[in-house]
Amino acid sequence: MSTSLTQRLIQKIALVYPVAKRWLYKFHGGVFPKYNKSLSLRQPIRPQIIPDRLILPLQQQVGQQAELLVEVGSYVKKNQLIAQSHKDANKALVVPVHAPTSGFIEAIEDYALPHASGLKAMSIVIKPDHKEIAIDNVLKVNGKPPTTPHAIKEILFHAGIVGMGGAGFPSYAKLPKEKGKIHTLMINGAECEPFITCDDLLMQTKAHEIIQGAVMVAEALGADKLLCGIESNKPEAIKAMQVAAAETLVEIHTVQTVYPMGGQKQLIQELTGIEVPYKLHSVDLGLLMMNVATYAAIYDAVTFGNPVTSRLVTVSGLGLNSPFNIQALMGTPFAVLANAAQPKTEINYPLVMGGPMMGFQVQDNQVPVIKTTNCILANPPEPIEMQMPCIRCGECMDACPVNLLPQQMYWYSQSHEFEKVEKLNIADCIECGCCSYVCPSHIPLVQYYRHAKSEIKVMQEEAKAAELGRQRHEFRLARIEREKLERETRLQAKKDAVKKQVDDKLAQAGESSESAVAPSKKPSAAVAAARAAAARRLAKSKSASTTDSDDSDSGVHSAEAPAQEKIPAARRKAIEAAQKASEAAGTEKNPKTAAKNAAMAAAKKRALAKKQATESNTQASNDRANETAEATEQTAAAAEPTKAVDDATQDKRQKAIEAARKSASERQAKKQETN
Numbered sequence: 001m002s003t004s005l006t007q008r009l010i011q012k013i014a015l016v017y018p019v020a021k022r023w024l025y026k027f028h029g030g031v032f033p034k035y036n037k038s039l040s041l042r043q044p045i046r047p048q049i050i051p052d053r054l055i056l057p058l059q060q061q062v063g064q065q066a067e068l069l070v071e072v073g074s075y076v077k078k079n080q081l082i083a084q085s086h087k088d089a090n091k092a093l094v095v096p097v098h099a100p101t102s103g104f105i106e107a108i109e110d111y112a113l114p115h116a117s118g119l120k121a122m123s124i125v126i127k128p129d130h131k132e133i134a135i136d137n138v139l140k141v142n143g144k145p146p147t148t149p150h151a152i153k154e155i156l157f158h159a160g161i162v163g164m165g166g167a168g169f170p171s172y173a174k175l176p177k178e179k180g181k182i183h184t185l186m187i188n189g190a191e192c193e194p195f196i197t198c199d200d201l202l203m204q205t206k207a208h209e210i211i212q213g214a215v216m217v218a219e220a221l222g223a224d225k226l227l228c229g230i231e232s233n234k235p236e237a238i239k240a241m242q243v244a245a246a247e248t249l250v251e252i253h254t255v256q257t258v259y260p261m262g263g264q265k266q267l268i269q270e271l272t273g274i275e276v277p278y279k280l281h282s283v284d285l286g287l288l289m290m291n292v293a294t295y296a297a298i299y300d301a302v303t304f305g306n307p308v309t310s311r312l313v314t315v316s317g318l319g320l321n322s323p324f325n326i327q328a329l330m331g332t333p334f335a336v337l338a339n340a341a342q343p344k345t346e347i348n349y350p351l352v353m354g355g356p357m358m359g360f361q362v363q364d365n366q367v368p369v370i371k372t373t374n375c376i377l378a379n380p381p382e383p384i385e386m387q388m389p390c391i392r393c394g395e396c397m398d399a400c401p402v403n404l405l406p407q408q409m410y411w412y413s414q415s416h417e418f419e420k421v422e423k424l425n426i427a428d429c430i431e432c433g434c435c436s437y438v439c440p441s442h443i444p445l446v447q448y449y450r451h452a453k454s455e456i457k458v459m460q461e462e463a464k465a466a467e468l469g470r471q472r473h474e475f476r477l478a479r480i481e482r483e484k485l486e487r488e489t490r491l492q493a494k495k496d497a498v499k500k501q502v503d504d505k506l507a508q509a510g511e512s513s514e515s516a517v518a519p520s521k522k523p524s525a526a527v528a529a530a531r532a533a534a535a536r537r538l539a540k541s542k543s544a545s546t547t548d549s550d551d552s553d554s555g556v557h558s559a560e561a562p563a564q565e566k567i568p569a570a571r572r573k574a575i576e577a578a579q580k581a582s583e584a585a586g587t588e589k590n591p592k593t594a595a596k597n598a599a600m601a602a603a604k605k606r607a608l609a610k611k612q613a614t615e616s617n618t619q620a621s622n623d624r625a626n627e628t629a630e631a632t633e634q635t636a637a638a639a640e641p642t643k644a645v646d647d648a649t650q651d652k653r654q655k656a657i658e659a660a661r662k663s664a665s666e667r668q669a670k671k672q673e674t675n
């Protein structure tokens with residue numbers, strides 16, 4: 001990038017107003033610390049040091065630890081696989097471990113990790129034999145560049161390559177599976193942290209490997225654009241990279257020297273102008289960025305089949321007389337390297353892994369170099385500035401490269417209001433330390449954010465567990481309800497089946513024999529008859545209760561009234577008279593006729609009683625009585641052909657007629673009296 005007139009003008013303004021330098025790059029904020037990079041650049045890369053013991057943690061990256069493949073006492077060669085990943089490596093983010101040199105396995109036990117937490121992890125301890133017996137091309141590659149994402153991912157996985165800029169994310173997991181998904185591949189050569197110069201020296205010495213490694217990845221992924229960003233304070237590295245990239249598609253860009261230019265999102269914005277949105281990864285936008293050391297390791301693995309067993313490390317600090325860069329074997333204790341740099345005083349203070357801005361003090365100076373160790377810093381402790389209350393100056397907000405509100409996040413973190421801190425997007429904080437660097441009150445803001453992040457993580461896990469519990473409870477209730485419904489449905493189906501079976505059997509029985517069904521109807525007819533009889537008895541009792549005691553027989557007669565009404569009145573009277581006469585005579589010789597006459601007499605008697613009960617006080621009653629008498633006479637006359645009536649019978653009949661007339665007259669008189 002040529003220095004334009006505008007840039008020169010801004011740089012002059014920056015002499016009196018330092019913050020004017022922020023106008024020279026695209027992302028927000030940033031700081032300009034004292035870099036101290038020249039300390040470790042005074043001498044070339046030092047020859048390799050093989051320590052007495054190499055400590056190799058089974059987990060050296062983001063993810064899970066690998067499984068042991070060796071045991072105590074085993075002899076291993078340089079590059080030999082000593083810990084393998086799980087089967088589902090992509091999910092578990094496991095990376096294999098290889099022996100950095102030949103020697104015997106002295107121990108397999110827990111050792112302190114180079115981590116801010118100071119936690120221990122299972123580690124393999126190798127006692128080198130200093131013979132450097134190696135396995136060549138342990139990855140069994142043919143030297144040809146891979147042409148598919150899958151092929152290059154396989155090599156990266158077996159070589160144990162992780163992000164060597166400090167992130168430690170397994171590189172095979174970072175690459176997409178589909179070809180063409182990445183359109184722009186980027187090389188991160190910014191190296192913005194003070195004191196650290198390993199990438200600078202790597203670019204100066206291995207520019208060809210870096211460029212070729214990037215070209216291999218670009219071809220395998222189908223990326224058609226390659227961009228490399230190098231800070232302007234590395235002129236030799238820029239020159240070497242430009243030479244190496246001359247015949248390739250790689251574009252070398254000199255970027256402004258500002259911290260944290262080496263941050264992935266910041267350098268992407270600087271190189272492409274694209275700001276990666278919140279909660280998105282650069283890969284989602286077709287952009288992929290890796291560190292220069294990672295590309296060099298990829299080249300070594302693809303071309304020579306070598307796994308990652310060493311890396312370039314800066315050993316620097318104000319406490320050292322002779323800082324240097326070294327291709328350190330994995331597992332080399334920090335103290336060994338720091339002591340090799342001629343400490344000014346005994347190193348009885350904690351060393352720092354990384355730079356002064358984002359690095360952390362290790363709990364034990366014997367922790368080993370791992371794949372993410374880019375710098376070992378030996379800065380003697382300085383008097384701690386006294387923390388003062390926040391004066392709300394807003395400097396932290398101006399310096400934040402992610403455009404967060406550090407002051408508010410600090411405020412809520414301090415009062416343990418972590419929900420509010422979360423809403424301020426603390427997850428986007430890259431812990432760059434710019435806010436702490438500029439704070440005039442010397443508030444260790446990043447420490448507050450780290451604590452808040454861990455608390456939020458715990459809260460999220462608890463919320464997740466609670467949500468899981470709620471879902472399980474609801475599923476259980478739903479299952480119980482479903483099983484209940486199923487039981488009821490089954491029971492109903494069973495009932496329906498039984499009912500249908502019975503109906504079918506009845507239908508079959510009805511079709512086969514109606515006579516079998518008929519008897520079943522008989523009870524119904526009998527019941528109906530019984531009910532009719534009961535109704536008649538009820539009517540009879542009612543009628544009896546409404547008539548005089550003298551007319552009690554009329555109730556009996558009323559039941560027979562319908563039959564009587566069907567017989568003509570004159571004929572009925574005649575019949576009754578005849579029957580009565582016959583009864584009185586008792587001379588009927590023919591038994592059949594005699595029975596008939598007796599029945600007729602009884603009927604006549606009942607009809608007569610009824611007539612007497614219902615006869616009105618009108619003259620019509622007398623007339624009817626007379627008519628009855630006449631009818632009796634007629635009937636008697638009609639009965640003459642039977643020749644069963646003698647003279648005595650005639651007399652009796654005449655007497656009966658007269659008695660009837662007399663009775664009618666009496667009733668009439670009686671009624672008239674009543675009226």
Ligand code: SF4
Binds near residue numbers: 435
């Ligand atoms: S820089 Fe420090 S004093 Fe200023 S607002 Fe931020 S936290 Fe407060």
Ligand code: SF4
Binds near residue numbers: 406429431434445449
């Ligand atoms: S540490 Fe976080 S809050 Fe502070 S400046 Fe960096 S990104 Fe912003």
